[in-house]
Each structure stands twice: as C-alpha cells, then as structure tokens.
Amino acid sequence: MNESNALRILNLPGNYLSGSLLDCWIHGQNLIYLNLRSNQLSGQIPKSIGHLINLNWLFLDYNNLSGEIPQSFQNCTSLIFLDLGNNSLSGSIPTWLGESLENLRGISLHHNAFKGNIPLQLCQLRDLSFLDFSFNSLSGPIPLCINNFFPMAEKEAEIVQEAFSIYRYDRLKSRMWKLGINYFLDKSMDLSHNMLSGEIPREVTTLIGLTHLNLSNNYLKGAIPCDIGVMKSLNSLDLSSNQLSGTIPSGISDVTYLEELNLSYNNLSGKVPSPNNFSAHAFIGNHNLCGPPLTKNCSANESLEKTECNSDRKSEGQNDGIQEKEHRHGFDPFKEKPSFYISVAIGFFTGFWGFWATLVFCKSWRHAYFCFLGNMGDKICVCVVVTTARLRRKFQRDQVVE
Known part of the structure; x- marks a missing residue:
C-alpha cells in the first residue's frame, strides 16, 4: 500500500462493536489516532497493538476488555495519551509505562481492577499532565516524586503553548492535538477510590498548575499539607473519606478559583478557615470542626488552633525548609549518599x-x-x-x- 494512502486515523467511538479486538495491528504502523471507546469489545488487548509504533492517541475505554496490559505496548514509544479506563483489566500497573513511554502526557486507567503500589518509575514521565487511576485497588503510599510531573507545576498557558508547538508543522497531528486539547487544559490527578495509605506528601503542593485533585476514599492519614494554599489553579479539591487529622490550613481560603471542595468524613478539628463560600456538606463528618458554615460554634481554644500549621512548620527548623527546597529543585539527598x-x-x-x-x-x-x-x-x-x-x-x- 502507498504510504500516503495508509490509514492514519481510525475513529469509531460510541458504536455497537462487539467481540474481541482482531490481532491484526501489525499492518497499522502508520496509524496515529485510534479511538474505539464506548463499544462492547471484550477479551484481552491483542499483543500486535505493540506494532503501532507511530500511534499518538489510544482510546479503548468504556469497553469490556480484560487481562493485563500487554507488554508489547512498550514498543509504542510515540504514545502521548493512553486511555484504558472503565474496563475489567487487572494485574499491576507496569513499571515500563514510565521507563519506555517517555512521551506520555496523559494516562487514564480508572474503573479497572489494578492492584499493588503506584510504581515509582511513573515519575520518569516528566511531561505528564493528566493522571487518572481512580476506582482500582491500588495500595501503598503516594510516591513523593510526583513533583517530577513538570506540566502539573506550570501555568496553563505555558503547557498548552508548548504542546501545540510539537504539532504545528503537521496538519494531521495538529488536528489530533485539537481533538485532545481538553486533556492538556484539564491538568488533573485522580487517585480516588483505592486503598492508598500514608500521608499526603507535601510534594503535591508543588503542582501549582493542577486544576483538579481527587484523593478521596482512601486510607490517607496525617494533616493536610500546610502549603495547600499555593495551589491557586485548583478548581476542585476532594480529600473526603480518609483519616486526615489536624486543622484545615488557613491558606485554603487563598485558592481563588476553587469551586468544589470536599473535606468531609475525616478527623479534622478546629475552626473552618474563613472566608469561604462552601456549604456545610464540604465539612460534614468531622465532629471536631466548628465555625461557619457549620452550626457548631468555636470556643476560644478552638479558634486558636488555626495557627497550628504555622507553629508546626517553625518547629521543623530552617534545615527542613532547605531540604524541601533542594528536593523541589531536583536534589535528592538519598542520591548523594x-x-x-x-x-x-x-x-x-x-x-x-x-x-x-x-x-x-x-x-x-x-x-x-x-x-x-x-x-x-x-x-x-x-x-x-x-x-x-x-x-x-x-x-x-x-x-x-x-
């Protein structure tokens, strides 16, 4: 077949395609965009998809696919966005996602049956701007190295302009970029409805470009990071149904664009920071919280608890602040040993x-x-x-x- 006439886009979402995916993708090496989402496909993902070495966008979400992610996927080194959400996939999240697919900017594996820890190798995806692992059975802590996702730490205009510059000389790829522009604009991290444990790492507050952060319905404990107020691009923040304790950082009132906040069903205490425009539903299930919009009034002692974050940070000492700055700029003391x-x-x-x-x-x-x-x-x-x-x-x- 003449390469100029080769199939480069296959866009068949929302049909009634059923049965297994044919294992014939060895002939689709010129394919750039493959969208089979919202069908009734079943069975395992064929290994031959690994021959799609020029594939940029892959959407197989909202089907009935099962089994593990084929190892042959690591040959698809041109992948920019991978969406396998809402299937019946199982196993662990492969480490090679971070080691081989270094061009990935978005991963969506929500509503599957993945288990095990979030692999540290994912932190090698320095261009990642969209991550959705919600509704799985992942366990263990949130990796501290999530601050390596540089686009999440940049302002919206910067990442969009940089992403478009990759495709501006290729009309076809530019079209594909426009079809997926929402994934670049919507810089999001969703790890909700898993079994994650440990504390919310302070490193998450370096992701000042995030618009959506959802860590709800896990087993996270400890305090809400005191620096949460620097994440001024947040449009929604959901930390509900965990085991978080301590006071709500006063800086959360500084998040200008925050429209959706849910801190319900934790063990938070003290006074709700003001001013805030949220209903009582954002704070219910925390029996030791007080102040508007809750009906419980604060005593004098509870009002003073709002300074807890500041005092804690001072007690950590100047050395801890230096170490945090070094870590944010890529310095890892463990690597210096x-x-x-x-x-x-x-x-x-x-x-x-x-x-x-x-x-x-x-x-x-x-x-x-x-x-x-x-x-x-x-x-x-x-x-x-x-x-x-x-x-x-x-x-x-x-x-x-x-």
Whole structure:
C-alpha cells in the first residue's frame, strides 16, 4: 500500500462493536489516532497493538476488555495519551509505562481492577499532565516524586503553548492535538477510590498548575499539607473519606478559583478557615470542626488552633525548609549518599595505607617504630609490676595495724 494512502486515523467511538479486538495491528504502523471507546469489545488487548509504533492517541475505554496490559505496548514509544479506563483489566500497573513511554502526557486507567503500589518509575514521565487511576485497588503510599510531573507545576498557558508547538508543522497531528486539547487544559490527578495509605506528601503542593485533585476514599492519614494554599489553579479539591487529622490550613481560603471542595468524613478539628463560600456538606463528618458554615460554634481554644500549621512548620527548623527546597529543585539527598560513602572509603584507604606503606618500604622507620613499641611495652610492664607491689605492701601494712 502507498504510504500516503495508509490509514492514519481510525475513529469509531460510541458504536455497537462487539467481540474481541482482531490481532491484526501489525499492518497499522502508520496509524496515529485510534479511538474505539464506548463499544462492547471484550477479551484481552491483542499483543500486535505493540506494532503501532507511530500511534499518538489510544482510546479503548468504556469497553469490556480484560487481562493485563500487554507488554508489547512498550514498543509504542510515540504514545502521548493512553486511555484504558472503565474496563475489567487487572494485574499491576507496569513499571515500563514510565521507563519506555517517555512521551506520555496523559494516562487514564480508572474503573479497572489494578492492584499493588503506584510504581515509582511513573515519575520518569516528566511531561505528564493528566493522571487518572481512580476506582482500582491500588495500595501503598503516594510516591513523593510526583513533583517530577513538570506540566502539573506550570501555568496553563505555558503547557498548552508548548504542546501545540510539537504539532504545528503537521496538519494531521495538529488536528489530533485539537481533538485532545481538553486533556492538556484539564491538568488533573485522580487517585480516588483505592486503598492508598500514608500521608499526603507535601510534594503535591508543588503542582501549582493542577486544576483538579481527587484523593478521596482512601486510607490517607496525617494533616493536610500546610502549603495547600499555593495551589491557586485548583478548581476542585476532594480529600473526603480518609483519616486526615489536624486543622484545615488557613491558606485554603487563598485558592481563588476553587469551586468544589470536599473535606468531609475525616478527623479534622478546629475552626473552618474563613472566608469561604462552601456549604456545610464540604465539612460534614468531622465532629471536631466548628465555625461557619457549620452550626457548631468555636470556643476560644478552638479558634486558636488555626495557627497550628504555622507553629508546626517553625518547629521543623530552617534545615527542613532547605531540604524541601533542594528536593523541589531536583536534589535528592538519598542520591548523594553513594558519593559520601565513596569519599569515606577513599579517606580510610589513604590514611591506613599512608601509614603502613611507610613502615613496609622504609626499613629505618620500621625499626624505629617497633623499638618504640617494645620500649612502651617494657615501660607498661614495669609500671604494672611496681604498682602491684606497692599495693600489696600497703595492704599488708594495713592488716598488721588492725
């Protein structure tokens, strides 16, 4: 087939396609856009999709697909957006998603049966702007390295302009970009309805470009990060149905564009920050919260609890602040440890052999050193004998006197 006439777009969403996906994708190497979402497809995803080496957009969501994500997907190194949501896929999230598909800007695996931890290798996807792992069975902590998702830490105009510049010289790819522009504009992270545990990492507050953050219905504990107020692009924030404690940071009132807030059903306490334009439903299920819009009035002590975040941050000391800044700028102290151990080993080797090498190769120094040791040994023996004799005589005199 003439390459100019080869199929590059296959867009069949919302039909009644059923049965298994045919395992014939070895012939679709020129395909850029594949959309089979909202059909009735079943069975496993065929391995031959790994031959679509030029594929940018893949939508297989809202079907009945099962099994694991084929390992052959790691050959699709041109993938920009991968949507396998709302199927019956299982297994763990592959580590190679972050290791091989470095061009990924969006991943959607919601409403499946994935389990295990969120792999740290995903943090290698530095261009990621959309992440949806909601409604699975993922466990373990939220990776601290999520601040590596640079587009989530940039303003909206910057990421959209940068994304469009990739395709502006290719009319077909430019069209594909326009079809998926909402995924670039909607910088979102949804990890809700899983079994994630641990604390909300402070690193999440560096993602100042996020418009939607949903961590609800997990087993997260600890305090809401005090810096939450710097995430001024947030349009919705849902931390409900966890085990969060402490006070609500006052900075949350500074999030100008926040239209949807849900902190319900946690163990939060103290006064609800003001001003706020949210209904009581955003805070219900926290029996120790008080102040408008809740009906419970605050006592004097509860009103003072709003300074808890500030006092906690001061008590952590200046060193902790320095470490956080270094981590945000890509400095990882754990990565520096090998060089520390190497320097210690070099110092020990130099000092040890610097001393013993002189004794091995210099006869006069060696003779003098061992004579010195011999004399010191003799002096110590004489001192011990003399001291012992004196103590014995003194003990005998004391007995005679008695």
